[in-house]
Amino acid sequence: xxxxxxxxxxxxxxxxxxxxxxxxxxxxxGIAIGLFxxxxxxxxxxxxxxxxxPFEAMPTEVLLPPSSEHWLGTxxxxxxxxxxxxxAGRLDLPLALAGTFLxxxxxxxxxxxxxxxxRGSESIMRGLDVFQAFPLLVLAIxxxxxxxxxxxxxxxxxxxxxxxxxxxxxxxxxxxxxxxxFIEAAYAMGATHRRVLWRHxxxxxxxxxxxQASLAAANAIVVIAALSFLxxxxxxxxxxxxxxxxxxxxxxATGDWWVAFGAGLAVFITVLAFxxxxxxxxxxxxxx
Amino acid sequence: xxxxxxxxxxxxxxxxxxxxEFRTSRGVVHAVNGVNFTVDRGELVGIVGESGCGKSATIRxxxxxxxxxxxxxxxxxxxxxKDLLASKRERRxxxxxxxxxVPQNPFGALNPVMRIDRQFVRxxxxxxxxxxxxxxxxxxxxxxxxxxxxxxxxxxxYAHQLSGGMAQRxxxxxxxxxxxxxxxxxxxxxxxxxxxxxQILDDxxxxxxxxxxxxxxxxxxxxxxxxxxxRVIVMYAGKVIEQGPTDLVFTxxxxxxxxxxxxxxxRRDQPLKLSHGQLPDLINYPSNCPFYQRCEFRDDPRCExxxxxxxxxxxxHFAATFHDPARVASKxxx
Amino acid sequence: MSSFWKYTFRRLALIPxxxxxxxxxxxxxxxxxPGDPALAITGGLASEEKLSQIRGELGLNEPLPTRYWNYxxxxxxxxxxxxxxxxxxxxxxxxxxIPDTAELVVMALAFAIVFGLAVxxxxxxxxxxxxxxxxxxxxxALQSIPDxxxxxxxxxxxxxxxxxxxxxxxxxxxxxxxxxxxTGALLxxxxxxxxxxxxxxxxxxxxxxxxxxxIFYSAYFAxxxxxxxxxxxxSRQVEFARACGLPTRTIWLYALREARTPIITYGxxxxxxxxxGSAIVEIVFSWGGSGQxxxxxxxxxxxPAIQGFVLVAGTITLITYVVLDILVAKLDPRISYGxxx
Numbered sequence: 032x033x034x035x036x037x038x039x040x041x042x043x044x045x046x047x048x049x050x051x052x053x054x055x056x057x058x059x060x061g062i063a064i065g066l067f068x069x070x071x072x073x074x075x076x077x078x079x080x081x082x083x084x085p086f087e088a089m090p091t092e093v094l095l096p097p098s099s100e101h102w103l104g105t106x107x108x109x110x111x112x113x114x115x116x117x118x119a120g121r122l123d124l125p126l127a128l129a130g131t132f133l134x135x136x137x138x139x140x141x142x143x144x145x146x147x148x149x150r151g152s153e154s155i156m157r158g159l160d161v162f163q164a165f166p167l168l169v170l171a172i173x174x175x176x177x178x179x180x181x182x183x184x185x186x187x188x189x190x191x192x193x194x195x196x197x198x199x200x201x202x203x204x205x206x207x208x209x210x211x212x213f214i215e216a217a218y219a220m221g222a223t224h225r226r227v228l229w230r231h232x233x234x235x236x237x238x239x240x241x242x243q244a245s246l247a248a249a250n251a252i253v254v255i256a257a258l259s260f261l262x263x264x265x266x267x268x269x270x271x272x273x274x275x276x277x278x279x280x281x282x283x284a285t286g287d288w289w290v291a292f293g294a295g296l297a298v299f300i301t302v303l304a305f306x307x308x309x310x311x312x313x314x315x316x317x318x319x
Numbered sequence: 320x321x322x323x324x325x326x327x328x329x330x331x332x333x334x335x336x337x338x339x340e341f342r343t344s345r346g347v348v349h350a351v352n353g354v355n356f357t358v359d360r361g362e363l364v365g366i367v368g369e370s371g372c373g374k375s376a377t378i379r380x381x382x383x384x385x386x387x388x389x390x391x392x393x394x395x396x397x398x399x400x401k402d403l404l405a406s407k408r409e410r411r412x413x414x415x416x417x418x419x420x421v422p423q424n425p426f427g428a429l430n431p432v433m434r435i436d437r438q439f440v441r442x443x444x445x446x447x448x449x450x451x452x453x454x455x456x457x458x459x460x461x462x463x464x465x466x467x468x469x470x471x472x473x474x475x476x477y478a479h480q481l482s483g484g485m486a487q488r489x490x491x492x493x494x495x496x497x498x499x500x501x502x503x504x505x506x507x508x509x510x511x512x513x514x515x516x517x518q519i520l521d522d523x524x525x526x527x528x529x530x531x532x533x534x535x536x537x538x539x540x541x542x543x544x545x546x547x548x549x550r551v552i553v554m555y556a557g558k559v560i561e562q563g564p565t566d567l568v569f570t571x572x573x574x575x576x577x578x579x580x581x582x583x584x585x586r587r588d589q590p591l592k593l594s595h596g597q598l599p600d601l602i603n604y605p606s607n608c609p610f611y612q613r614c615e616f617r618d619d620p621r622c623e624x625x626x627x628x629x630x631x632x633x634x635x636h637f638a639a640t641f642h643d644p645a646r647v648a649s650k651x652x653x
Numbered sequence: 654m655s656s657f658w659k660y661t662f663r664r665l666a667l668i669p670x671x672x673x674x675x676x677x678x679x680x681x682x683x684x685x686x687p688g689d690p691a692l693a694i695t696g697g698l699a700s701e702e703k704l705s706q707i708r709g710e711l712g713l714n715e716p717l718p719t720r721y722w723n724y725x726x727x728x729x730x731x732x733x734x735x736x737x738x739x740x741x742x743x744x745x746x747x748x749x750x751i752p753d754t755a756e757l758v759v760m761a762l763a764f765a766i767v768f769g770l771a772v773x774x775x776x777x778x779x780x781x782x783x784x785x786x787x788x789x790x791x792x793x794a795l796q797s798i799p800d801x802x803x804x805x806x807x808x809x810x811x812x813x814x815x816x817x818x819x820x821x822x823x824x825x826x827x828x829x830x831x832x833x834x835x836t837g838a839l840l841x842x843x844x845x846x847x848x849x850x851x852x853x854x855x856x857x858x859x860x861x862x863x864x865x866x867x868i869f870y871s872a873y874f875a876x877x878x879x880x881x882x883x884x885x886x887x888s889r890q891v892e893f894a895r896a897c898g899l900p901t902r903t904i905w906l907y908a909l910r911e912a913r914t915p916i917i918t919y920g921x922x923x924x925x926x927x928x929x930g931s932a933i934v935e936i937v938f939s940w941g942g943s944g945q946x947x948x949x950x951x952x953x954x955x956x957p958a959i960q961g962f963v964l965v966a967g968t969i970t971l972i973t974y975v976v977l978d979i980l981v982a983k984l985d986p987r988i989s990y991g992x993x994x
Contacts (some may be wrong), residue, residue, distance in 0.1 A: 166929020166966045253799045295802040302797035387781030414898030424672030442897040
């Protein structure tokens, strides 16, 4: 039973689409809120008018505490913290989403392929085990640094870090479902492997995959922040949450908290949103 | 409910108006809806019904084993006059010592990573003052009493080393180790080989009868109830819809559902799975007879509008139905 | 019991194979990467002549298989190569710093497990009630704050505002000296040397970094332990234990016992994750451990250092997982040592 079936059974008597939409939001409040927050961040990052130019430094207004003029104060170079935090959403969030999306596609594909019984799939899993034996954050740093230290390499690092979980999940789900009766029936009716994969396996696995994707995205945000904290992957002129936290860490011991706080809060809210979505999906799946 | 002729000292268990529900996000599932029954000293009572009728939930609600999202919403359960639902501490004291519980799956009940003697002794020493050595001796003796030939070997081993029958005998030994006055069995032999089932039941019930203990046996197997139980309680949709002496209920079932059960009774032991037709919605519980949708009679206008109450069909035999076989018969012949 | 030893042996036999893979990966990782180390070292300012000289010195002109063979044979002699930058042997540099990282990881892990179990366990026991929801929100919140940010917040609150902890300048104060080197780990060495002042200072300086790492990873542990303990509390074993009138304390013990395999597994995984994940916190607090060193070297494109770190980290993780497998097999009498490999 998919999420939409659950909705239908509850709101069978309610006619208008709007009302059933609202029912869906209420029942899956975690998912709805999470999506709303993410959409708002993207919207604000790309479209909203900002009080100050996030890329224009004001050398006379350095390290000012929050005020009505600068809602989150200014940093060491004279940038308005608030505007820069919002603008950083143009970088961090799309990067995370891109990386997660690619990992999902690649991971699910490999996972489905690896779910056929046979030596090939066993060795894929062994390879995965070995791969995950390495400390992944360090691996990410190595990869980004050594492959050119720019944004696409950050995406590459994300892909390498997040793909294993999709491979594992897809494979284990596929193996379980493979054993079930209706797959047997499908084969009995003459379906080919590919058809079985597409028509039967994928729809049933998609819920768990989406939950993992949300978790992967949450992790990706943190990894990206960690990388830009270290000055890797992003250039110094880019606005990114991690590098802002870095700037903030240099002045926090003397009490200038606002520089790091805005970016940290942004990361927190974004990751929380992704986690809420993942939790919401998992809760829905549990009630089947 | 049952005739007041029984003196209160022989009344072991009295369940009054028990309600239990499961709070899920789809809504509140009313699993147990106003269950009433009694068990007297030395009685062997069976509870029957198809899967999902609420018999397991009732049992668990009774002894406080209901876990979230399940919750007991109303009712009292008097064991020897004390309300089990009122005090957790009291209940804990009584369990195993005076109320034994035998669950369905022995490999579920026994802890797989603990040696049998350790688990067994833990229970014994919780409720008695015996030291370890004495407890182990008692455990061995109880295992023997339950029909296990080599108790020492079983005690020193683990659950997964036992066969299904031996594991269940072990569980029975543990549950009955302190000679409880009431033993509650939740499908205790389902899943076991049929011959083993009969053996275990014979042995266990023989012992119960010898010691004048009462038993409340939850099962879907009407054959077992017919063979061993003096009284039977029939449940449907969380309600008791018929109860009385087994021979009376089984020969002249008053409730249409009981008739359906008896007609569909499978030969071998298979889980009772009647064609579901339309089970009532446990979330939006009907205000009329819960069996209305599947009933072939519906011979009373109140069937559609009112909830039937328990009434005495004949002495000791009760059913909650408006159905009147005489009325149906006369209609048929007119 | 002999099947257990056979299983153990098979697991242990994996180590050499795994090691080979780790070594190859460490070697290969860096070699397949574009970019010229000589260029990176000189910062792009040297002449072509100088560059090729450096390349020759670094042995970069050799064909790949030769370099691989040199590397592996060097390893067997205990030589992990020399840093491009400091010209010091990697082995010395790395092993000097590992003990400090080990102390950080162990302390953080202990905190994460204890705190995580408590939070997760309470959520599992009071499932469905307020405590469960509270535990869930708390966990979600904690998991959403990156560990280095927690560290920064801690610096602000505990150091700047409250003055409860010393400045984040390292393992001990700037003017203090380390105890004589026995194990290389500060706290252990100061205990061995009996330098209690140093020990206390080290502990005080450890509070924030340990909390930063511990709090973040405890959330992960809380989540998994709540799931596992929830299942354990709802299991038939616990139900039967309750039905036998066993007290709450025993119910908890039974549930923990039942859940111990996954809990130990997650603990080991957390350990492996912390090995790499502690790097950033080390940087924030100037811990001076191997993680911080590794990051600095990666940024400087110091190839041998990178290889050395990846090699050591991979090896430690490999051994951890093998030990874990053996431990789990010992604890759980149900596992058949037959096909499982």
